[in-house]
Amino acid sequence: MATWFTEKQTENFGITAKVNRTLHKETTDFQELEMVETEEWGNMLLLDDMVMTTEKDxxxxxxxxxxxxxxxxxxxxxxxxxxxxxxxxxxxxxxxxxxxxxxxxxxxxxxxxxxxxxxxxxxxxxxxxxxxxxxxxxxxxxxxxxxxxxxxxxxxxxxxxxxxxxxxxxxxxxxxxxxxxxxxxxxxxxxxxxxxxxxxxxxxxxxxxxxxxxxxxxxxxxxxxxxxxxxxxxxxxxxxxxxxxxxxxxxxxxxxxxxxxxxxxxxxxxxxxxxxx
Amino acid sequence: MATWFTEKQTENFGITAKVNRTLHKETTDFQELEMVETEEWGNMLLLDDMVMTTEKDxxxxxxxxxxxxxxxxxxxxxxxxxxxxxxxxxxxxxxxxxxxxxxxxxxxxxxxxxxxxxxxxxxxxxxxxxxxxxxxxxxxxxxxxxxxxxxxxxxxxxxxxxxxxxxxxxxxxxxxxxxxxxxxxxxxxxxxxxxxxxxxxxxxxxxxxxxxxxxxxxxxxxxxxxxxxxxxxxxxxxxxxxxxxxxxxxxxxxxxxxxxxxxxxxxxxxxxxxxxx
CATH class of the missing domain: 3.40.50.150 (Vaccinia Virus protein VP39)
Structure with missing residues (x-):
């Protein structure tokens, strides 16, 4: 099964990216932190399910x-x-x-x-x-x-x-x-x-x-x-x-x-x- | 069931938009034509599953x-x-x-x-x-x-x-x-x-x-x-x-x-x- 991460940027619209694997995931004192390896954008940092940064852009x-x-x-x-x-x-x-x-x-x-x-x-x-x-x-x-x-x-x-x-x-x-x-x-x-x-x-x-x-x-x-x-x-x-x-x-x-x-x-x-x- | 249209803009990345209803769909002599009503972008024209234009943008x-x-x-x-x-x-x-x-x-x-x-x-x-x-x-x-x-x-x-x-x-x-x-x-x-x-x-x-x-x-x-x-x-x-x-x-x-x-x-x-x- 291919895994895709979808960020709903609004209630009704979002982006979706193919994820090869999750590198790390944890609930910090402040937020949900997740680091995933994507096919399109390289490694990607997510905080509370929102894209913070990616290696490619x-x-x-x-x-x-x-x-x-x-x-x-x-x-x-x-x-x-x-x-x-x-x-x-x-x-x-x-x-x-x-x-x-x-x-x-x-x-x-x-x-x-x-x-x-x-x-x-x-x-x-x-x-x-x-x-x-x-x-x-x-x-x-x-x-x-x-x-x-x-x-x-x-x-x-x-x-x-x-x-x-x-x-x-x-x-x-x-x-x-x-x-x-x-x-x-x-x-x-x-x-x-x-x-x-x-x-x-x-x-x-x-x-x-x-x-x-x-x-x-x-x-x-x-x-x-x-x-x-x-x-x-x-x-x-x-x-x-x-x-x-x-x-x-x-x-x-x-x-x-x-x-x-x-x-x-x-x-x-x-x-x-x-x-x- | 909510319907979402997803356009894969590359093999590994895309956008996804909530669709309220399909207004028209047909295979023309040249391409697949579809007109859908989306929640975020208003009516949206798709040709071969790619977004051509939307009322909002x-x-x-x-x-x-x-x-x-x-x-x-x-x-x-x-x-x-x-x-x-x-x-x-x-x-x-x-x-x-x-x-x-x-x-x-x-x-x-x-x-x-x-x-x-x-x-x-x-x-x-x-x-x-x-x-x-x-x-x-x-x-x-x-x-x-x-x-x-x-x-x-x-x-x-x-x-x-x-x-x-x-x-x-x-x-x-x-x-x-x-x-x-x-x-x-x-x-x-x-x-x-x-x-x-x-x-x-x-x-x-x-x-x-x-x-x-x-x-x-x-x-x-x-x-x-x-x-x-x-x-x-x-x-x-x-x-x-x-x-x-x-x-x-x-x-x-x-x-x-x-x-x-x-x-x-x-x-x-x-x-x-x-x-x-």
């Missing part, structure tokens, strides 16, 4: 979360990633030579443990000397930080379970406080086809907290609708005004300096979600 | 196929659509006041018939006075045309069954002949995640036939990977050099004049498919 999310804010900032030195226990964002952050320290605040140590074991191409740089891995609640970590970070990235799960507090206005206000006076926030904010209300709400909350607020997109085939949004809040630097000289060359599979600006050109129905009512 | 494909070439051309008057029997591209083409005649060469009359019946919001303008509907083989229609069209759009199915000839170099050469001396071709060219070879091949063939060849993308959630490509071949006009004054305002849900240029900024792995080996 992970580069899109990780590159776009990391490089857009890091090239927007002229010289990012201290970076905080909230969530992101698979290590993919860290791997991309470390490509920036200016970065002296990248702190990971992941609430679930099991995500880190099994990503290292079964997603080595993603988690392989978590032991780098510039990385400070903290198994801790990102919300609490933010609450105790002040004027500390150049860039904070919220690489969270959906706003259910442990991630609920990461989609609140109070959290964005905490991030603004934890950032330096020219700091940048970027958060993953789900997809515009099924989660329009969430995008509108986060955009409004970030806009009330940061002088510059912009939404950008990337294509992630294993995420709902294939179109993912990221919301950026910036105190000073505008991602659309980065000069060509800022970009340094390194190997990417999705991000390019042309896309850095083009990804902010939103489809009309998404653009409408960022307008005042 | 059809606007992306149809707007992006029509408006990018039509705004690139300074004054398109005669337009040919090969395929496209659902009428969605025609609906968008007619928004351009310069267009005097839009010819549809759809090989399967049943697609037109059942789109009119079950997809009225898509097929509703097929009876417009400016539209010339021909139930005919697009390849043959092209072969007998010379210096006739300003823009030709290839709105075909996948390169299987009746559409095989529509992905050949001979076809693009025929289109070049059927176009006026400043004409533009645009063709749907599938997705870069699972069909890289096809994109490379079409790009190469079009590039050998047209002075300006460019690939652009759009997010279509019900199509494989959610990332769709279109390949444009142009004799004179460059889509990236359209002046701002060219754009006239009309209602769209996806296309914007900013996206007109931004959609040509390709993810690195897609850009690499358009490079010479």
């Amino acid at each position: 992970e580069f899109v999310y990780h590159e776009m979360m990391a490089h857009v804010p890091l090239f927007t900032h002229p010289s990012p030195k201290k970076v905080l990633i909230v969530g992101g226990g698979d290590g993919g964002v860290i791997r991309e952050v470390l490509k920036h030579n200016s970065v002296e320290q990248a702190t990971l605040a992941e609430i679930d140590g099991k995500v880190i443990e099994y990503s290292k074991k079964y997603l080595p191409s993603i988690a392989g740089t978590l032991d780098d000397v510039r990385v400070d891995v903290q198994v801790s609640d990102g919300f609490m970590h933010i609450a105790k930080s002040e004027r500390e970070y150049d860039v904070i990235m919220v690489d969270s799960t959906e706003p259910v379970g442990p991630a609920v507090t990461l989609f609140t206005k109070g959290f964005y206000e905490g991030i603004a406080k934890a950032l330096k006076e020219d700091g940048i926030l970027v958060a993953q904010t789900d997809n515009p086809w099924f989660k329009a209300d969430l995008i509108r709400q986060v955009y409004g909350d970030v806009k009330e907290t940061f002088p510059i607020t912009r939404v950008y997109t990337a294509n992630i085939p294993t995420y709902p609708s294939g179109l993912w949004t990221f919301t950026m809040g910036s105190k000073i630097y505008d991602p659309l005004k980065v000069s060509d000289e800022r970009f340094t060359a390194f190997d990417t599979k999705y991000y390019t300096k042309e896309l850095h600006k083009a990804c902010f050109a939103l489809p009309k129905f998404v653009k409408d979600m960022t307008k005042e009512e | 059809e606007f992306v494909y149809h707007e992006m196929m029509a408006h990018v070439p039509l705004f690139t051309h300074p004054s398109p008057k005669k337009v040919l659509i090969v395929g496209g029997g659902d009428g969605g591209v025609i609906r968008e083409v007619l928004k351009h006041n310069s267009v005097e005649q839009a010819t549809l060469a759809e090989i399967d009359g049943k697609v037109i018939e059942y789109s009119k019946k079950y997809l009225p919001s898509i097929a509703g303008t097929l009876d417009d006075v400016r539209v010339d509907v021909q139930v005919s083989d697009g390849f043959m229609h092209i072969a007998k045309s010379e210096r006739e069209y300003d823009v030709i759009m290839v709105d075909s199915t996948e390169p299987v069954g009746p559409a095989v000839t529509l992905f050949t170099k001979g076809f693009y050469e025929g289109i070049a002949k059927a176009l006026k001396e400043d004409g533009i071709l645009v063709a749907q060219t599938d997705n870069p995640w699972f069909k890289a070879d096809l994109i490379r091949q079409v790009y190469g063939d079009v590039k050998e036939t047209f002075p300006i060849t460019r690939v652009y993308t759009a997010n279509i959630p019900t199509y494989p990977s959610g990332l769709w490509t279109f390949t444009m071949g142009s004799k004179i006009y460059d889509p990236l050099k359209v002046s701002d004054e060219r754009f006239t305002a009309f209602d769209t849900k996806y296309y914007t004049k900013e996206l007109h240029k931004a959609c040509f900024a390709l993810p690195k792995f897609v850009k690499d498919m358009t490079k010479e080996e």
Whole structure:
């Protein structure tokens, strides 16, 4: 019997992928964690039955979360990633030579443990000397930080379970406080086809907290609708005004300096979600 | 028992959608045609078990196929659509006041018939006075045309069954002949995640036939990977050099004049498919 994993991305629609075998499955203190080997996407991490990342398409999310804010900032030195226990964002952050320290605040140590074991191409740089891995609640970590970070990235799960507090206005206000006076926030904010209300709400909350607020997109085939949004809040630097000289060359599979600006050109129905009512 | 339609987009991956009821099903002279009512996407047209269009997300494909070439051309008057029997591209083409005649060469009359019946919001303008509907083989229609069209759009199915000839170099050469001396071709060219070879091949063939060849993308959630490509071949006009004054305002849900240029900024792995080996 062939085994297929099906994620119902809505009540009435989903994706389905052939699974060769289950590598690990356990109920952690926070969520259901499952690592499966798929035929199409390589190893795949599931949390609460939702696809978090896969070996084949992970580069899109990780590159776009990391490089857009890091090239927007002229010289990012201290970076905080909230969530992101698979290590993919860290791997991309470390490509920036200016970065002296990248702190990971992941609430679930099991995500880190099994990503290292079964997603080595993603988690392989978590032991780098510039990385400070903290198994801790990102919300609490933010609450105790002040004027500390150049860039904070919220690489969270959906706003259910442990991630609920990461989609609140109070959290964005905490991030603004934890950032330096020219700091940048970027958060993953789900997809515009099924989660329009969430995008509108986060955009409004970030806009009330940061002088510059912009939404950008990337294509992630294993995420709902294939179109993912990221919301950026910036105190000073505008991602659309980065000069060509800022970009340094390194190997990417999705991000390019042309896309850095083009990804902010939103489809009309998404653009409408960022307008005042 | 709930009914779910599953399209295996590859051998090992697919989408699945809840179906309320089947509205029509028949084997035409060319393919299996099925019209189903889904809970998530509204009415959905399937050909040979592949999603062709749905009421909820059809606007992306149809707007992006029509408006990018039509705004690139300074004054398109005669337009040919090969395929496209659902009428969605025609609906968008007619928004351009310069267009005097839009010819549809759809090989399967049943697609037109059942789109009119079950997809009225898509097929509703097929009876417009400016539209010339021909139930005919697009390849043959092209072969007998010379210096006739300003823009030709290839709105075909996948390169299987009746559409095989529509992905050949001979076809693009025929289109070049059927176009006026400043004409533009645009063709749907599938997705870069699972069909890289096809994109490379079409790009190469079009590039050998047209002075300006460019690939652009759009997010279509019900199509494989959610990332769709279109390949444009142009004799004179460059889509990236359209002046701002060219754009006239009309209602769209996806296309914007900013996206007109931004959609040509390709993810690195897609850009690499358009490079010479």
